[in-house]
Amino acid sequence: MQLEARSLQLKNMNPNKQQYTITVYTENQIGLLNRIAILFSRRKINVESLNTSPSEVEGIHRFTIVINETEEVVRKLCRQIEKQVDILKAYYNTNEEIIWQEMALYKVSTEEIAEKVKVERLLREYGARAVVIRKDYTVFETTGQREETDKLVEVLEPYGLIEFVRSARIAIIKDSHGFHEKLKEFESTEPSEEVVENEFLDKQDEVFTM
Amino acid sequence: MSNATTTPVPTPSKPKAASKSKAPAPREINGSAAVLEAFLEEGVDTIFGYPGGAIMPIYDALYDYQEKLKHILVRHEQGGIHAAQGYARTSGRTGVVFATSGPGATNLVTGLADAMIDSTPLVCITGQVFAHLLGTDAFQETDVINITTPITKWNYQVTDATEIPAVLAKAFYIAGSGRPGPVLIDITKNAQIQKFSYEGYKKCSHIRSYRPKPIVRKEYIEKAAQLINQAQRPFILFGQGVILGKAEKEFQAFVEKSGIPAAWTLLGLSALSTDHPLNVGMLGMHGNYGPNVLTNECDVLIAIGMRFDDRVTGRLDKYAKQAQVVHLDIDPAEIDKNVKSTIPVWGDCKETLPLLTELVEKKTYPEWLKRFKDYYKEEVDAVIKEELNPTTEQMTMGEVIKVLNQFTDGDAVIVTDVGQHQMVACRYAEFKQSRSNVTSGGLGTMGFGLPAAIGAKFGAPDRTVVAICGDGSFQMTLQELGTIMQSELDVKILILNNRFLGMVRQWQQLFNDKRYSFVDIASPDFVMVAKGYGIAGQSIEKREDLPNAIKAMLDHKGSYLLEVFVGKENNVFPMVPQGCSVSEIRLK
Incomplete structure (x- = not known):
């Protein structure tokens, strides 16, 4: 057991691990979530956050998945994700390469807030917005990155935070030109020379060594 | 009938350049007939299957297709799927399997995993309970789609008969193209019964989310x-x-x-x-x-x-x-x-x-x-000479394969089970043509041999098919002797009996100080068992009987079981011990 715990610790301490955001374009198909999820669980990788939504292209779904891993593992995972029949494309990006947001909701006793803090100041300082104000409780909403939404939790905790929930990450890739052009490529029976699927080939340099 | 979970077929296949001059007029058929029509269009000639409640409508439709589609009634669904694998491996075509819901479907799991890791093209059709019963723990209901997701190239549940032609077209296209693999289509009973206007079958040749072959750069x-x-x-x-x-x-x-x-x-x-x-x-x-x-x-x-x-x-x-x-x-x-x-x-x-x-x-x-030849000479001196021309009293697996080679001249299809006999057979068997070796590689499925040999024979009916089995592996699926009997098939079964689960015993000898933990396996009288199924055979222990016995097996019209007793504690060498580099390969 001890040994296991230690190796787990070592594994988590791998300095090459960092947060990656995986963006997957898929067909809208029942069971696909499971097909993607098992690729992570099979390698015992924890999914930190997962969001599914429509994409910029009608009929194409977009998964946004956040994991902590090394680049080599993320690259292999993306290839295995992309290999699934109903999946069109999988990209992975570091936090620097994306614009990302999460949303959080906070339920606080209205009485507490009215008495002990200035509601307007709170709203302004943390960019929070009151979604519901009732006699017994108030629900605030903020949108931002993890540190920002976490900070508000800290501030509200002394005043009796009744309930807190944070959404999955959604992300826009800075360099992306969207999926419309790529889809045309996929839809044509005869792909052209600059077909997208071979783009890993040109990124060979930093491939892992074992 | 409720079709609450019906989803549209995601990617309608584009029709190939119309090969037939005119589309056939729509006619009313049920989902089951649509499945069989799809098989005919895809050139399927053999189905390996086992009926059951949830797939009964398809079997009912099959009754009218018996002349066009050969159905092989296996003794266990695992045998059915391994047979389909053997068929695919020798014929180069997609193997087809029928199984019912619940236990029928779960019995396919080992074969699906085997086909997935060894890239074998299969289309498996499983029956499923009525769509309105999905999720209610109905009799023989199992969530086969989720069970098989990691071990299929693609799977799909059909709840509406109108989906069947396009889904099956997609299934065959996916199974056989690119890196091949198993596809499972789960069809609810209502969809099998449901009548719809059938407008003919269009083969699939493109799916936008699927690129079978990367572009060559x-x-x-x-x-x-x-x-x-x-x-x-x-x-x-x-x-x-x-x-x-x-x-x-x-x-x-x-x-x-x-x-x-x-x-x-x-x-x-x-x-x-x-x-x-x-x-x-x-x-x-x-x-x-x-x-x-x-x-x-x-x-x-x-x-x-x-x-x-x-x-x-x-x-x-x-x-x-x-x-x-x-x-x-x-x-x-x-x-x-x-x-x-x-x-x-x-x-x-x-x-x-x-x-x-x-x-x-x-x-x-x-x-x-x-340098390769020099190393080979070294290997001959240290291992091969003694394996093929042993000085021991007991026979070796290698010498049996050597004698088999002399009679088959490298023209036979060799199907193996998993274990020592598999390694020896693959090391020493001679092959002149491709698609002659059928073995479970990635998954290492004991019990693969006999059913795969049945399928291999259907895939290559003109060739001699020899199933080389171990005494352990053979006992895992020996019920398929019944399939051989009923199908009047000509499969030669060569059991190399060392009265041990030999490969595990070898590891226990080398790495666990000969602590032989549960590898001492007893076997029935295999010749008598075969006889019970109407299959001829004999058992030999002496070296001088070997050539005649092999010849008798190969010359026999119809199936034959030959059991050869070999040395109990022979090991397979060379060996790269687990965790060692390939250059640390041991000769003894």
């Missing part, structure tokens, strides 16, 4: 050729990709022009004739001495249609570190998965190999080739 072929042309000690590793790509001729042309020694993985066996002068033997844990040692001495490693399984590479961080690696594979996910490639060549080797052959210089490497 010439610049990588050029780089690969350059690397190969500069090499002093190049070495080819070939796998099943050559066979699956039907590229045996292209491969042979490449080997012969480049003059590079080539070694095979377990599943690549028979892609190149075993007596070819440049065929230097088998890779991996029980492969030949030279190919393993010289993997760590070559300067350019050319991997063709193989995936660097851990049984091939041994310890990965000491595997071919000195070599520059050219990796040809159709599956992009295989490139750099285990071994980093210097030049990746994505694509179907049927297309990439001729391009590469054109650019490589015609060469020979006599000195380099001699």
Whole structure:
């Protein structure tokens, strides 16, 4: 057991691990979530956050998945994700390469807030917005990155935070030109020379060594 | 009938250039008939299956298709799917399986996993409870889609009959194209019964989210050729990709022009004739001495249609570190998965190999080739001589294979189970033509042999099919003798009986101080069992009986079971112990 715990610790301490955001374009198909999820669980990788939504292209779904891993593992995972029949494309990006947001909701006793803090100041300082104000409780909403939404939790905790929930990450890739052009490529029976699927080939340099 | 979970077929297949002059007029058929119509359109001739409640409508429809579709009633669904695998492996076509819901479907799991890891094209149809009962724990309801997701290339649940033609077209296209694999289609009973207006069948040739073959990029072929042309000690590793790509001729042309020694993985066996002068033997844990040692001495490693399984590479961080690696594979996910490639060549080797052959210089490497031969001589002295011409009283597995070779002349299809006999059979069997070796490689499924041999015979009816089984493996699926009996099939069964679960016993001897934990397996009188099924046979223990017994087996009209008792504690060598580098291969 001890040994296991230690190796787990070592594994988590791998300095090459960092947060990656995986963006997957898929067909809208029942069971696909499971097909993607098992690729992570099979390698015992924890999914930190997962969001599914429509994409910029009608009929194409977009998964946004956040994991902590090394680049080599993320690259292999993306290839295995992309290999699934109903999946069109999988990209992975570091936090620097994306614009990302999460949303959080906070339920606080209205009485507490009215008495002990200035509601307007709170709203302004943390960019929070009151979604519901009732006699017994108030629900605030903020949108931002993890540190920002976490900070508000800290501030509200002394005043009796009744309930807190944070959404999955959604992300826009800075360099992306969207999926419309790529889809045309996929839809044509005869792909052209600059077909997208071979783009890993040109990124060979930093491939892992074992 | 409720169809609450119905979803539209996601990607309608584009019709191929109309081969028939006019579309047939729509007619009213039920979902079950639509399944069988699809089979006919896809050229299916043999189905391996077992009926049950949830697939009864399809079996009812099959009653009227008996003349066009041969159905082989197996004794267990696992036997059915292994038979379909054997069929696919010898015929090069997609194997087809029927099973009912619940236990019928779960009995397919081992075969699906085996077909997935060994890239065998299959279309499995499972019956499912009525759509309105889904999720209610109905009788024989199992969530087969979720159970089989990790072990299928694609799976889909049909709840509406109108989906069937397009879904089956997609299923056959996915199973057989690109890197092949198993597809499972789960059809609820209501969809099997439901009548709809059938407008004919359109084969699928394109799915927008699926690229079976990566585009071949010439610049990588050029780089690969350059690397190969500069090499002093190049070495080819070939796998099943050559066979699956039907590229045996292209491969042979490449080997012969480049003059590079080539070694095979377990599943690549028979892609190149075993007596070819440049065929230097088998890779991996029980492969030949030279190919393993010289993997760590070559300067350019050319991997063709193989995936660097851990049984091939041994310890990965000491595997071919000195070599520059050219990796040809159709599956992009295989490139750099285990071994980093210097030049990746994505694509179907049927297309990439001729391009590469054109650019490589015609060469020979006599000195380099001699090193393989020298190692082979060493291996002959240390292992092979004694294995094939033993001085012991008890027979060895190797000498049985040697005698078998003498009679089959390398023309038979050899199907094996899993264990010591498998390694020995693959090491020593001779093959002249491709698609002659059927074995469970990636999954290592004991019990694969007998049912796979049944399917192999249906896939190659004109060839002699020999199932080489161990006494342990054979007992896992011996109920399929019933299938042989009922189908009046001609399959030769050769049981190499060492009265042990030999491979595990070998490991226990070598690594667990001979603590033989539960490997001492008792067997019934196999000849008597066979006799019960109306199958002739005999059992031999003495060396002098061997040639006549093998001859009697091969000459016999119809199936025959020959049991040969071999040395109890013989080991398979050479061996790369687990966790060791390929250059640390042991000869004893």
